[in-house]
Amino acid sequence: MSNPYSWHVLTSVANPPALPHYPSLCAYSAGHENCQYNCMQAITDKAIEYGDEVMQYYGKWPFYRWMGIQEPASVVFSIGNGWVHYYYYHILKRKIPVNYYLKRPLLVYALLGMNAWVWSTVFHARDTPLTEKLDYFSAGLLILYSLYYALRRLLYIKHTPWMLVALFTVCYGMHVGYLSLVRFDYGYNMLASVVVGLVQLSLWVGWSLRQYTIHTDRRGFAYMAFVSVVGVALAMSLELLDFPALWRVFDAHSLWHLSTIPLMILWYRFILIDTKHEIRYHKADVTTTSLSQSTNEERHYTPQQPASPNTLQQLPAELLIRIFLLAQNPQLRLATRGLYGISRSALIRAQFLIYRFGRTGVLGERGMTSFRLAxxxxxxxxxxxxxxxPRADSDWLVWRAVEQQDIRLFILLVDAIQPDTRTLERYLNGAAMQGSISIVDVLVGRYGGSIxxxxxxxxxxxxxxxxxxMVLHLIGRYGCDPHAERDQYLRRACLDGDDDLVAVLLPGANIHxxxxxxxxxxAHKQHSHIIRRLLEAGADPHANRGxxxxxxxxxxxxxxxxLLLDAGADARCQEDSPLQWLCHQGGGTAILDALVVAGTRNGTPAATMVNCGKGMPLYEALAGGHAMVVEGLLGYGADPTTQRALEGLHEAILRNHVICVELVVKATPSLVLPxxxxxxLSKSKLTDPMRLLLQNRLGLV
Structure with missing residues (x-):
């Protein structure tokens, strides 16, 4: 089957239209090249007319020429990209300080950008082997230099890394030499550009994400770098989604050039904001000059003891006279005043502290307490x-600011720390324990902490x-519930004996x-003043069986x-446990008297109470050797002949409680031993006083 376009093509070749004057400016020949262009357009017209697929010619889609320019859209967009670099070159030159360590690299970057887009414009206007190589080599140089800038910026390489420069120069020279002298391999050139671009992309993406996870002081503008580098990478995908030129003007390559214009504007805006931030907050690391140039001696400074007056007086007389004469110079006073003024500089003091203690520890306890003005x-x-x-020594300076309620210092530190939610909660907890109301208000109002x-x-x-x-503030301002968790705060305050806090928490509380x-x-912690307050509020002294x-x-x-007995507590609760515990521990007789008086209010005889449990109170007192309690019990009618009392007497004898045994013997002359x-008498551990007592009073032989 014959080619349906053949007649039209032959006609175009046989009768080529006259070449206008302007294409000749781009070095087009009136014969072969003009014929190629007309044949390409004629075949494309017929393909569209018959609904066939539009083909590429020499690796390019058919474009309409304009003023002799092969790809007008790509040329216009390349000029737009070059103008962005040209415009921001002057902005960077004017706005970035001279002592910023990346000013020169940034200006070189803008110049290389202009160079790359100039040759892109030339190449898309007139495609020749020379313009093609110049376009590719210029673009590759810009990509490689972008990686160089990323390394210096992200790693804070302050001085020119000549080893890195040499490495990049050799790699670029080998790349150009291979493509120029061995073989112009399009696939290799694309692979090299993509690999270098991906390394740079990974660096900036990692840095950007880090600003939103760890270091948060750049959150306001770090997204610009992310959007710019990722946007350029996504725009390059247009090269993979190649399609015939729309209206024979716009192809995927030209649209890629169009998309990089706003992305490059965003990139330069990021550079300007980032530079301003670095100079403001990290001046020492990003500037090439400093207010003080430290020597090795300053870096290893060791305080020396000043010379004593006696040491000065030991100098030769001639030298002392010379010192005296020099001291008469009126400029000496001005010089010392100037030195004193320099010493008062906060920046100089800060730099001295850094040299003395290092950046990691200077804001810790040792660095901040070594000098009064630190x-x-x-x-x-x-x-x-x-x-x-700012978090040296586990936030030492932060906690000191909390303790002293130094609002300005605290804000300064927390602004530098940019704490996460967990850290804010730690600060809130510490401020609450210290009673730092103003610190709590700052953490909530300024940093969004949760009360x-x-x-x-x-x-x-x-x-x-x-x-x-602080409790009153939390309740009044932030609406904290003073009775939460069934009055856990009141229970804690009663345990700690905080009368003032109990007075705050008691109204409206469920004291039961x-x-x-x-x-x-x-009662467990012996806070009688709290007991009095609770009983007055209606607490039950009988609760939990006394x-x-x-x-x-x-x-x-x-x-x-x-207090409890006066409030009606049962002195005989839990089968006379209070009395038995008193006898067991040997408490004072005043408590014994109080218990007996309270236990006999209902008419119960005192003897009945003290002989409870078959004489258990007397047993506990005798076994424990509590003579005063034994005497008190006997005075209230305790019977030494009860079962438990005799067992207690047995223990008292074996344990050599002489006074207790003597009290029982006096109270019961006809006592029969258990x-x-x-x-x-056969017990070897029996002491002589006990043996003598048994022999004399009981008639034992």
């Missing part, structure tokens, strides 16, 4: 600008720290929660025992 706001501000670690984190942990910590004002736990806690009274007795707390006399 913690001044101006010095700390300069230390932070010099990139010192109610961790199930209102702050309220509990404020209570533990006895910070009554957990079987009157507040009263039991206060547990509060038993705790008071076990603690030998007469004041608490008296065991035969020979049994006790």
């Amino acid at each position: 913690t001044s706001l101006a010095v700390v501000d300069n230390l932070l600008k010099l990139r010192c670690n 109610h984190h961790g199930n209102d942990t702050m309220m509990m910590l404020a209570c533990v720290g006895h910070q009554v004002a 929660c957990f079987n009157d736990a507040p009263l039991q806690n206060a 547990a509060s009274l038993i705790s008071a007795v076990r603690n030998n707390d007469l004041a608490s025992v008296s 065991n035969p006399p020979s049994y006790y």
